Amino acid sequence: ELKVEQNPLFLSMQEGKNYTIYCNYSTTSDRLYWYRQDPGKSLESLFVLLSNGAVKQEGRLMASLDTKARLSTLHITAAVHDLSATYFCAVEGSGAGSYQLTFGKGTKLSVIP
Protein backbone atom coordinates (compact mmCIF):
# COMPACT_ATOMS: atom_id res chain seq x y z
CA GLU A 1 0.00 0.00 0.00
CA LEU A 2 1.38 3.37 -1.02
CA LYS A 3 1.81 5.80 1.87
CA VAL A 4 2.65 9.48 1.45
CA GLU A 5 4.02 11.56 4.28
CA GLN A 6 4.46 15.31 4.21
CA ASN A 7 6.36 17.41 6.68
CA PRO A 8 5.97 19.72 8.26
CA LEU A 9 2.17 19.72 8.50
CA PHE A 10 2.13 23.32 9.70
CA LEU A 11 4.61 25.99 8.74
CA SER A 12 4.64 29.59 9.86
CA MET A 13 7.31 31.64 8.19
CA GLN A 14 8.25 35.27 7.85
CA GLU A 15 8.07 37.10 4.58
CA GLY A 16 11.38 37.04 2.77
CA LYS A 17 12.56 33.75 4.27
CA ASN A 18 13.26 30.46 2.51
CA TYR A 19 11.90 27.08 3.46
CA THR A 20 11.38 23.55 2.13
CA ILE A 21 8.42 21.20 2.38
CA TYR A 22 9.18 17.48 2.14
CA CYS A 23 7.12 14.69 0.64
CA ASN A 24 8.22 11.09 1.28
CA TYR A 25 6.49 8.07 -0.16
CA SER A 26 6.72 4.38 0.53
CA THR A 27 6.76 2.49 -2.78
CA THR A 28 8.25 2.95 -6.22
CA SER A 29 6.73 5.71 -8.32
CA ASP A 30 7.98 7.98 -11.08
CA ARG A 31 5.14 10.47 -11.01
CA LEU A 32 4.40 13.06 -8.40
CA TYR A 33 2.15 16.11 -8.35
CA TRP A 34 2.02 19.21 -6.20
CA TYR A 35 -1.24 21.05 -5.61
CA ARG A 36 -2.22 24.22 -3.81
CA GLN A 37 -5.47 24.69 -1.90
CA ASP A 38 -6.76 28.00 -0.57
CA PRO A 39 -9.23 27.89 2.35
CA GLY A 40 -12.63 26.60 1.26
CA LYS A 41 -11.47 26.20 -2.33
CA SER A 42 -10.57 23.39 -4.67
CA LEU A 43 -7.11 22.13 -5.60
CA GLU A 44 -4.99 23.99 -8.13
CA SER A 45 -2.23 22.14 -9.94
CA LEU A 46 1.25 23.54 -9.34
CA PHE A 47 3.78 21.03 -10.64
CA VAL A 48 3.88 17.74 -12.49
CA LEU A 49 7.08 15.72 -11.92
CA LEU A 50 7.35 12.71 -14.19
CA SER A 51 10.87 11.34 -13.85
CA ASN A 52 13.81 11.02 -11.53
CA GLY A 53 15.69 14.28 -11.23
CA ALA A 54 12.80 16.37 -12.54
CA VAL A 55 12.88 19.98 -11.40
CA LYS A 56 10.18 22.54 -12.07
CA GLN A 57 10.06 26.20 -11.07
CA GLU A 58 7.29 28.76 -11.06
CA GLY A 59 7.92 32.11 -9.44
CA ARG A 60 9.06 31.62 -5.86
CA LEU A 61 8.30 27.88 -5.85
CA MET A 62 10.55 25.10 -7.04
CA ALA A 63 9.75 21.39 -6.92
CA SER A 64 12.07 18.44 -7.40
CA LEU A 65 11.77 14.67 -7.46
CA ASP A 66 14.27 12.00 -6.39
CA THR A 67 12.66 8.66 -7.17
CA LYS A 68 15.55 6.67 -5.71
CA ALA A 69 15.10 8.33 -2.34
CA ARG A 70 11.29 8.39 -2.82
CA LEU A 71 11.37 12.06 -1.96
CA SER A 72 10.05 15.27 -3.43
CA THR A 73 10.72 18.75 -2.14
CA LEU A 74 8.86 22.01 -2.60
CA HIS A 75 11.20 24.91 -1.98
CA ILE A 76 9.91 28.37 -1.22
CA THR A 77 12.20 31.31 -1.91
CA ALA A 78 11.68 34.72 -0.31
CA ALA A 79 8.16 33.95 0.84
CA VAL A 80 5.36 36.46 0.36
CA HIS A 81 1.92 36.55 1.99
CA ASP A 82 0.20 35.41 -1.23
CA LEU A 83 1.85 32.01 -0.84
CA SER A 84 -0.18 31.31 2.29
CA ALA A 85 -2.20 28.17 1.50
CA THR A 86 -2.17 24.42 2.04
CA TYR A 87 0.15 22.46 -0.23
CA PHE A 88 -0.43 18.81 -1.08
CA CYS A 89 1.79 16.32 -2.77
CA ALA A 90 0.16 13.37 -4.55
CA VAL A 91 1.97 10.25 -5.73
CA GLU A 92 0.76 8.11 -8.60
CA GLY A 93 0.75 4.38 -8.06
CA SER A 94 2.50 2.13 -10.54
CA GLY A 95 1.46 -1.08 -12.23
CA ALA A 96 -1.58 -2.01 -14.24
CA GLY A 97 -4.78 -0.70 -12.73
CA SER A 98 -2.94 1.12 -9.97
CA TYR A 99 -2.55 4.59 -11.37
CA GLN A 100 -4.47 6.28 -8.64
CA LEU A 101 -3.15 9.24 -6.72
CA THR A 102 -2.40 8.96 -3.03
CA PHE A 103 -2.31 12.32 -1.28
CA GLY A 104 -0.28 13.51 1.67
CA LYS A 105 -2.10 15.23 4.51
CA GLY A 106 -0.98 18.64 3.32
CA THR A 107 1.29 21.38 4.66
CA LYS A 108 -0.53 24.48 5.87
CA LEU A 109 1.73 27.43 5.17
CA SER A 110 1.23 30.80 6.80
CA VAL A 111 3.48 33.63 5.69
CA ILE A 112 3.54 36.48 8.19
CA PRO A 113 4.83 40.02 7.64
Add this chain to the structure above:
Amino acid sequence: DGGITQSPKYLFRKEGQNVTLSCEQNLNHDAMYWYRQDPGQGLRLIYYSQIVNDFQKGDIAEGYSVSREKKESFPLTVTSAQKNPTAFYLCASSPGPAGEQYFGPGTRLTVT
Protein backbone atom coordinates in the same frame (compact mmCIF):
# COMPACT_ATOMS: atom_id res chain seq x y z
CA ASP B 1 -14.55 27.41 -21.32
CA GLY B 2 -13.48 23.85 -20.57
CA GLY B 3 -13.68 22.70 -17.02
CA ILE B 4 -15.34 20.71 -14.30
CA THR B 5 -18.51 21.85 -12.56
CA GLN B 6 -19.94 20.55 -9.33
CA SER B 7 -23.31 21.35 -7.89
CA PRO B 8 -24.53 22.40 -5.51
CA LYS B 9 -21.74 24.30 -3.77
CA TYR B 10 -23.35 23.77 -0.35
CA LEU B 11 -25.78 21.00 0.59
CA PHE B 12 -27.60 20.42 3.85
CA ARG B 13 -29.43 17.19 4.60
CA LYS B 14 -31.01 15.39 7.51
CA GLU B 15 -29.56 12.14 8.72
CA GLY B 16 -31.06 9.12 6.99
CA GLN B 17 -31.59 10.82 3.64
CA ASN B 18 -29.75 9.90 0.49
CA VAL B 19 -28.23 12.79 -1.43
CA THR B 20 -26.71 13.04 -4.91
CA LEU B 21 -23.81 15.31 -5.81
CA SER B 22 -23.39 16.34 -9.42
CA CYS B 23 -20.12 16.40 -11.38
CA GLU B 24 -19.89 17.37 -15.04
CA GLN B 25 -16.83 17.92 -17.24
CA ASN B 26 -16.47 19.22 -20.79
CA LEU B 27 -12.77 18.43 -21.11
CA ASN B 28 -13.43 15.21 -23.02
CA HIS B 29 -11.57 13.32 -20.32
CA ASP B 30 -12.02 9.56 -20.05
CA ALA B 31 -11.33 9.21 -16.33
CA MET B 32 -13.25 10.76 -13.45
CA TYR B 33 -12.81 10.56 -9.69
CA TRP B 34 -14.55 11.38 -6.44
CA TYR B 35 -12.60 12.36 -3.33
CA ARG B 36 -13.59 13.21 0.19
CA GLN B 37 -11.70 15.77 2.28
CA ASP B 38 -12.10 16.15 6.03
CA PRO B 39 -10.71 19.14 7.98
CA GLY B 40 -6.93 19.00 8.24
CA GLN B 41 -6.75 15.90 6.08
CA GLY B 42 -5.62 15.00 2.63
CA LEU B 43 -7.94 13.69 -0.04
CA ARG B 44 -9.26 10.14 0.10
CA LEU B 45 -10.50 8.36 -3.00
CA ILE B 46 -14.13 7.20 -2.94
CA TYR B 47 -14.74 5.92 -6.48
CA TYR B 48 -13.19 6.30 -9.88
CA SER B 49 -14.18 5.57 -13.44
CA GLN B 50 -11.80 5.09 -16.34
CA ILE B 51 -14.46 4.63 -19.00
CA VAL B 52 -18.19 5.00 -19.50
CA ASN B 53 -20.31 2.31 -17.82
CA ASP B 54 -17.42 1.15 -15.66
CA PHE B 55 -16.23 2.25 -12.22
CA GLN B 56 -14.15 0.92 -9.33
CA LYS B 57 -14.18 1.38 -5.59
CA GLY B 58 -11.53 3.53 -4.02
CA ASP B 59 -10.27 3.40 -0.46
CA ILE B 60 -13.49 4.54 1.26
CA ALA B 61 -16.40 3.43 -0.97
CA GLU B 62 -18.66 2.12 1.79
CA GLY B 63 -21.88 4.14 2.01
CA TYR B 64 -21.41 5.71 -1.43
CA SER B 65 -22.57 4.82 -4.93
CA VAL B 66 -21.82 6.21 -8.41
CA SER B 67 -22.86 5.84 -12.02
CA ARG B 68 -21.13 6.68 -15.30
CA GLU B 69 -23.74 6.60 -18.02
CA LYS B 70 -22.19 9.47 -19.98
CA LYS B 71 -18.57 10.43 -20.50
CA GLU B 72 -19.09 13.92 -19.15
CA SER B 73 -21.05 13.03 -16.01
CA PHE B 74 -20.13 11.15 -12.83
CA PRO B 75 -22.70 11.69 -10.05
CA LEU B 76 -22.04 10.54 -6.50
CA THR B 77 -24.81 9.40 -4.15
CA VAL B 78 -24.16 9.57 -0.44
CA THR B 79 -26.44 6.99 1.10
CA SER B 80 -27.84 6.74 4.61
CA ALA B 81 -25.36 3.91 5.20
CA GLN B 82 -22.47 6.39 5.24
CA LYS B 83 -21.85 6.88 8.95
CA ASN B 84 -20.19 10.27 8.86
CA PRO B 85 -21.06 12.00 5.58
CA THR B 86 -20.32 15.61 6.54
CA ALA B 87 -17.27 16.58 4.47
CA PHE B 88 -15.99 18.49 1.44
CA TYR B 89 -16.41 16.44 -1.73
CA LEU B 90 -14.18 16.99 -4.74
CA CYS B 91 -14.63 15.64 -8.23
CA ALA B 92 -11.70 15.38 -10.63
CA SER B 93 -10.97 14.19 -14.13
CA SER B 94 -7.94 13.19 -16.18
CA PRO B 95 -7.41 12.53 -19.89
CA GLY B 96 -6.55 8.88 -19.29
CA PRO B 97 -6.24 6.41 -16.42
CA ALA B 98 -2.94 7.96 -15.29
CA GLY B 99 -1.61 11.47 -15.18
CA GLU B 100 -2.51 14.87 -13.85
CA GLN B 101 -5.98 15.28 -12.41
CA TYR B 102 -8.04 18.44 -12.71
CA PHE B 103 -10.39 19.33 -9.90
CA GLY B 104 -13.85 20.82 -9.71
CA PRO B 105 -14.79 23.53 -7.19
CA GLY B 106 -16.19 21.07 -4.66
CA THR B 107 -19.43 20.51 -2.74
CA ARG B 108 -19.59 21.00 0.99
CA LEU B 109 -22.10 18.54 2.47
CA THR B 110 -23.46 18.96 5.98
CA VAL B 111 -25.66 16.25 7.47
CA THR B 112 -27.41 16.87 10.78
